[in-house]
Structures are given as C-alpha cells and as structure tokens.
Amino acid sequence: MHFLTNMAAPVNNRSDCWRVPEVYKHHEQQRVCISRPKYREGRKAKAVKVYTINLESRYLMVQGVPAIGVMTELIQLCALYGSVEEYRPLDEYPAEEFTEVYLVKFQKLTSARAAKRNMDEKSFYGGVLHVCYVPEYETVEDTRLKLQDRRSYIARAARSRAKQREKTEATQESLVLSEAPTSSDKISTSRDVTSRNEDTGEALSLSHYSEFPPLPLPPQEHCSFRQKSHRRLVPTEDKMGTLHNAFYNVEQQQVDSLSSNPTTSNREQGTESRLGPNPGSGVRFIPRITNLESRKRKVEESGEPAANVSGENEPLIGPKLPEAAKLDMEDESLNTTVGLIRSTMKQVGSVPDLKTAKKKAKPRRRI
Amino acid sequence: MSSTEAPERFEYLQSLVTEFQDTDSEEAKEQVLANLANFAYDPKNMEYLRELQVPDLFLDMLTEENQNFVEFGMGGLCNLSMDPECREVILQSGGISLVTNCLSNRREETVLSAVTTLMNLATPATRPQISEPGILQCMLRFSLAESPRLRNLAAVFLQDCCSEEQVRQAQQQTEGRQTAVGIPLPKE
Numbered sequence: 001m002h003f004l005t006n007m008a009a010p011v012n013n014r015s016d017c018w019r020v021p022e023v024y025k026h027h028e029q030q031r032v033c034i035s036r037p038k039y040r041e042g043r044k045a046k047a048v049k050v051y052t053i054n055l056e057s058r059y060l061m062v063q064g065v066p067a068i069g070v071m072t073e074l075i076q077l078c079a080l081y082g083s084v085e086e087y088r089p090l091d092e093y094p095a096e097e098f099t100e101v102y103l104v105k106f107q108k109l110t111s112a113r114a115a116k117r118n119m120d121e122k123s124f125y126g127g128v129l130h131v132c133y134v135p136e137y138e139t140v141e142d143t144r145l146k147l148q149d150r151r152s153y154i155a156r157a158a159r160s161r162a163k164q165r166e167k168t169e170a171t172q173e174s175l176v177l178s179e180a181p182t183s184s185d186k187i188s189t190s191r192d193v194t195s196r197n198e199d200t201g202e203a204l205s206l207s208h209y210s211e212f213p214p215l216p217l218p219p220q221e222h223c224s225f226r227q228k229s230h231r232r233l234v235p236t237e238d239k240m241g242t243l244h245n246a247f248y249n250v251e252q253q254q255v256d257s258l259s260s261n262p263t264t265s266n267r268e269q270g271t272e273s274r275l276g277p278n279p280g281s282g283v284r285f286i287p288r289i290t291n292l293e294s295r296k297r298k299v300e301e302s303g304e305p306a307a308n309v310s311g312e313n314e315p316l317i318g319p320k321l322p323e324a325a326k327l328d329m330e331d332e333s334l335n336t337t338v339g340l341i342r343s344t345m346k347q348v349g350s351v352p353d354l355k356t357a358k359k360k361a362k363p364r365r366r367i
Numbered sequence: 368m369s370s371t372e373a374p375e376r377f378e379y380l381q382s383l384v385t386e387f388q389d390t391d392s393e394e395a396k397e398q399v400l401a402n403l404a405n406f407a408y409d410p411k412n413m414e415y416l417r418e419l420q421v422p423d424l425f426l427d428m429l430t431e432e433n434q435n436f437v438e439f440g441m442g443g444l445c446n447l448s449m450d451p452e453c454r455e456v457i458l459q460s461g462g463i464s465l466v467t468n469c470l471s472n473r474r475e476e477t478v479l480s481a482v483t484t485l486m487n488l489a490t491p492a493t494r495p496q497i498s499e500p501g502i503l504q505c506m507l508r509f510s511l512a513e514s515p516r517l518r519n520l521a522a523v524f525l526q527d528c529c530s531e532e533q534v535r536q537a538q539q540q541t542e543g544r545q546t547a548v549g550i551p552l553p554k555e
Contacts, residue, residue: 026476036398040383048397048435050404050442053449054479054516136515143519144527147486154449157410 027132053150057135058106065100066127076340078104082111377415384419397435404443413450422456429465438477441469445480448487463496470505478553482520489528498529503537512552
C-alpha cells in the first residue's frame, strides 16, 4: 500500500482534526443542463459550471471503484495518462456500498486533466467511475507551483502567438512586395497558421504527434551514428498528458528537412548494396538517417556543391513532410506501458470463450 | 469545435457575446456567461475575447445581484488575468477595486477566484495597491479558514505578494481590535 505522507495538515490543533473529510460541494456532480439552444449544445450534456485553476489539481479522487481488489488495475489505468506519484484508498470518505474511493496524485496537472477527462463516467470492472479533482489535498507549495506553472504556460503561449503573428505579418509583407513568391515562403506561412491554431498542449513542438505514428528506430547495437548525434532527452507530454522522454535530435531536424527529397524510394535495397550489413547485427533494416549521412559524406568527398544535402538553411523544395515523432524507443517506460496493456489484455482474454480458441485446420482438397 | 478554423472560432465567441447582450432569459445569460468564462481558460481564445471586450463584460458582472453572474464573471476574470495583455485591460478598467470587493462574497468559489485574480494582477506597479492593510488583514483571516483551498491561496498570497514586514504590521492591527470587524469568511 502506498500512503500519502505530505497531505495538507489542518492548521488548527483541535482534537477533531481526524474527522471524516468533508464532502465538498465541488466534488458532487451537478445536474446536467437541458435548456441549451442547439448552436451551443455540446456533444455531451454538461452542467453549468466554470472551471478555474482553483478547481483543478494534480490530485484526483476516484469514486465508484468496485470493491473486488482492483486497486492495481485502477492505478495502471491512471498511469496511462501520466506518471502517478502517490495513491491511497480513502477509507474515510463516504462511499456507496461495495465500492471504494481512491486518492491519486499525478506528477503533472495535465496528466490529471487527461485522466479525469477519459476516466470520468467510464465503466470499470462492472462499476462506473466518478473522477474529480481534489485540490483540498494540496499543500501550500503544491498550490503555489500549480499557479506558477499555469502562469508560465499562459505566458509562453502568448509569446509564441506573438511570434507567429510577427512571422505571418512579415511573410505577408514580403508576399505583397515580391512579384513571384517562392513556394517555400508560402509553405512556411501556411504551416505557421496551422500550427498556431492546432497547438493546444504545452509541448508545442509535438503538435503532429497524435496524427502520425512514429517510425521504428533500429536496435541500439546497429547504429553507431546515434552516439555521435547530438541528442537530448526531454521529458515532455503529448496532448493526452502522457509523459515520455522525447528524443530531441538536432541532426534529426536536418534529416526531416531532407526527407522531402524523393530519392529514398529504394533505400533498403540501395543502402544494402552501398553500405552492406553491419557486422554482428543481423538486422536488415538500414535507417534513412544512415543513408542520407553516407550520401552527404560522399557529396562532401566529391566536392560538389549539393543543392539538397547541406545545412538547415536551404530553402525547402516541395511539401515538407511532417516530422517523425521524437520518441525514444529505448525508454523503459514504454516497456512498462506495454506490459500494463498486455496484462490487461491477458485479464480480458482470461474470460473463457464460448468458442474454442484454436481454429481447427480445415482439410484442404488437393487438386 | 475544430481548432484550425480561427475566423469561425471568433465568430462563435462573438455570437455568444451577442446572445448574452440580447437575451432576456436569466438562465440563458448564465449559461453563456459560464461558456465564455470556460473559453477564457484556453489561451487560444484570450486574444479573441479581448477583442470582443469580454474582460469588461466580466468586470460588469461583479456588481450584479445574481450571484451566479458574480461567480462566473469572477471565474472568467481569474482565467483571463493569467494572460499579460488581458491583465493590462483589467487593470485599466479599475479591476483591482472591483475584484477586492469580491473578497467579501459569501460564495467560496467567488472568493477563491478573487484571491487568485489579485495575485495575477500583482505587478511591480500595482503591488502597493494589492498589499494594502485591508487586503492583508483579509488574507490573514483567510489563512485560518477551515477550507484548505482558501487557506492555501491566502498563504501563497501572503508569501508572494507582500513583504514580511507588511504582514507583521497587518497582524498587529488585527490583534489590536476588540471586535471581529472585517471581512467575514465565505460560506460553502
């Protein structure tokens, strides 16, 4: 059992400071509003309520958990939305019969937000979860950090919006002034506008993460270039509030800008013939990065001025492909997540099937 | 609502403001006000809300009879005041005194929003006004409240928005009083 040790202690030293925690009004579900006109009816019926930073917290309370010993499964579910720092059952909180109540403390507010959004009103092992924020469990320091984080996030968003505005205005000016605008200017303008409008989360650079699945990176022993490459592990969150270490590679950016080059069609065969398989790896897939690096080297050796293979300041030709998601496939947390998912699948699969699991091999007619 | 269509977003927000101004139904006004206050939570909307003069709309709500109007308006200001440009607009419209008056509101959410908003409005220029003895004494009382949220916010205010000396002076003034004159604690 994992216990919360740094709860906000009551200031007064009254003897009843160990009383049952108050059922705060903001924990209760309010009645849903049914009188909204169509144009402002949301997808889901909601109560009339205003959310401020004071109502949110990285502390969540989960009610309605069936009392059948599924605490681990609950926490595993929570962990899908971000790191869970602490958790404990709230035995002292009034609960419906045969259900339990849990307090879950997330490392980040965005994780708690995602967990609440996704778990509230969802069924869980036969029960329905009610998830709400419980900011009253914060310490003074928790509250201060929450406000500071919120302020700096808003300030960052404001700064990036101002920058985008300047860029758009500058580009529009140059578009007006010049007679034949280059395609790259147009592309960068439209990207600016879309990225300005698309980004919601704090990690603005990961705006495309949810749209395109990451390409598999090669196993570690295969690529010596990874040691050379300048990389930083940046703990970041995607839109879902899931924490992961984003693989932020300076050279990767070069590669992405080069990926618009359409000559990588037969890279696997081409590179194998050029580079040959690396000794001792037995892996056939040669990454594009290696391919382009080798081409770059060859160009530099031959002394040709390369239109495509140079630096980051070259104008883009053609549509820019989206950047591959910067995900560190070596990170352990991915295995943990996979393990959690697998064990959940196992449990689901352990319910006996009505049909037999194995398909009988059909006798084939030989002609 | 799609996040990529900026002009449609602005128009939607505009239609909300228009409905608020045109409708006679208190219920509809409350719903729209809550909508606007919630939209104010997303930084993407802050610029449009500013253009639509929604900060002033929220400030107007603080002196209304309807307590839902006050609560939602105060919540909207709490959300908007995190943004530096909105903060300026609120300050220019005399926001500090209007928000300070909400410290004596009977609803806890309203008071919490007011305390947070005052903290957001604290700049080097406004600090003298924000750390006036009356406000500090109020915060001292709040720091002894039963509500953990109010206690925490008041504690952060006293630690971040004024000097220890100012807090000490306010404390002495509070202790010197015989009767509990001052700003009552809000009821849930």
